[in-house]
Amino acid sequence: MNNAFTNNGQKREPQNVFIAAETREEAERLAERIRSASDYNVIGIATDRIRMEEAISGFMPVDALITDIALNGEDVTPLFAKARQFNENIDILVYTTNTQDNAVIRAVLAGAMGYLLKGDQEDILTSMRLMRGGGSPVSPTVTRSVLKALQSRSNSPTLRAKKKDSTEIAPLSQREAEILALLAKGISFADIGDILSISPHTVTAHIKKIYRKLQVHSRGEAVYEAACMGILPDQHMLS
Template identity: 30%
Template sequence: MTTKVLIVDDHALFADALERVLSNQNMELRLVNTATEAMEAAPVWGPEIALVDLGLPDMSGVELGEKLIEMLPELKILAVTAMNEPNALRATIKAGFHGFITKSMPLQQFVASIETALSGQMVIPHKLAAPAAGQMSAEERQAALLIKQLTQRELEVLTLLARGAGGEEIAQTLSVSRNTVRSHVQNILTKLQVHSRLEAVAFAARHNVVKVSHSSLEHA
């Protein structure tokens, strides 16, 4: 079974070279040059992973990643950049990316990075792992550990709560019972160590897990 890989990069030489390497790895590729093209292609084509250049001409790669995750919550995203900056790494992780790879990396290593991300693990260059962690506050490190405990379905429920959805709407959206929604919400509260839906939404917004709509404050 082939893996669908969306490549979002406006540097033609690099993108073409990457495409040649990945096309020999049982991967089906779609190459686009802008964030706009990516947002049009992703919902229709349904990639399993996206490689997103952080320096796109029409939108930052981090912002694009956030939008793609909203469209396709199961999508894995790897940031691809010429930069070797811990701050850039932290921004992508906060946005929900599964990792960060630099264009200086041998192209063959991109295959291993994609496989790692698809397995659900984070992809972080060794040279950046320590500096990035060192720049995180104790609160950020603790929050990252708590958030990491959430399952994909719990993240979906939390995202819907942040958008202002009530229990009935969440149940209908996810095609589950109200009791199942209550169970997911209770698990979220326990794992995030908070006491209410409002606190959970505030925690998630503070740590850039979700974006909050004003109506969420009324339903939480």
């Protein structure tokens, strides 16, 4: 299913996507998947830091970046901030095999809006569309790392002062509550659809609504905020 239209029925302009991967074969495979959708244009690929830096430095109109956390052994997360200098609204999705806590947290703090593991069940296009809608797709197996970072940040006096109360959010529907509980268990979007007998598109739509109501942008933030508000038991936060 393609998401070439906004919620009010207006046609969306396709996003320009640049892909950086460890091998050309992998970059081409990702490009082929992205090109299958009318709401995205693949404008280039790279397998090294230099080529990626050239692409995001204003020479190309890059709306979304899919990249590994390192190319040829070089950490590319410092380039995320540079990309935002030229397009502050750029969507950055890390697509990698790296599950180390420090790598996940480094990427998120550098500006990545999503973190997917290669071979995971989360579909790359579904994740891109969720990110474009304001969400942050994160693979279930790395959600723990994101939660740790959020928990650490929440301990600061400033963020504690801004902590939301459950009375400040719109109530979740029964279906949204069911999906949130499954998200908290680390279940993939695809499996949530199978469990609830609904389509992946419907799952994505519900998740966007959950994020909007909780005023968050990712699975990790949603679970953490919901637990803090008493919507979920505390043990969901880091289990």
